[in-house]
Amino acid sequence: MALYNDTVMDHFMNPHNVGEIENPSGRGVYGSPVCGDMMLVTINVDENDIITEAMFKTYGCGSAIASSSMATDMIKGMTIDEALEVSNKKIVEELGGLPAIKIHCSVLAEHAIKNAIYDYAEKNGKHYKGLEGYVPETDPDAHEHGCQVDE
Template sequence: MGMYNDKVVEHFMHPHNVGEIDGASGVGVYGSPVCGDMMQMSIKVNDEGVITDAKFKTYGCGSAIASSSIATDMIIGKTCEEALKITNEDVIKELGGLPSVKIHCSILSEQSIKAAIYDYAQKNGLEFEGLKDFDPNADEDEAESCEVPEA
């Protein structure tokens, strides 16, 4: 399908883990409809700090949906600390590559993972090393300009 590889196509045509978790441990939203993409990630975390379930809802283009889908696959079974280490490059690598104009879509999923874990940490009075630079309101600044990072 044009500029996307088969794995990306598979993930946006048949995304995994779509929806919301009832009684989620944490829910995070990142992005803005004005900028054309917004992702909501909900996670279930067990007593050992392991993410046992993750679901997403995404408004956005094909690569935003594909990045969201694969991000949920990538974090299930990981501890929060491990999940926080996932970067947008990891998401791109797992997808087998994204067109350069779509790199920003992978940032959406990285930030949504962090936003969901941030929410979980806030609710439970926890602190994570991987969240020390996380700004939960970063996307609000972004919404003003919709600046696309240079690929």
């Protein structure tokens, strides 16, 4: 008996892409320990807008860590436009599902990746359709409703 399926447990117990890239192309943070989870994503992007490297550090529960591992796996080799399409639903699908109450944990990865791409775009004066109108938030706690995030 386990709380999570084998894929989730495998990514939690042996997470991929753990760490922080030195001088990355983009760096994004989302969440806070007050809210129970926080993720730092660093990415390297080549001249063709392809994400060549993605690493993470996460404070959080099993599903937050597993989602971080899976999401960074997913975006490696993607173009920026493709990576901006990686939603929390796709991350959950790749993980083979999460308990209903844990779905919000996968939102963490989606937002942190978006923030890293935003950072890259800002630094390089680039524009992407997926970032139009996007205002990065680093801390969902800033909302008046506290730490709850959209599902």
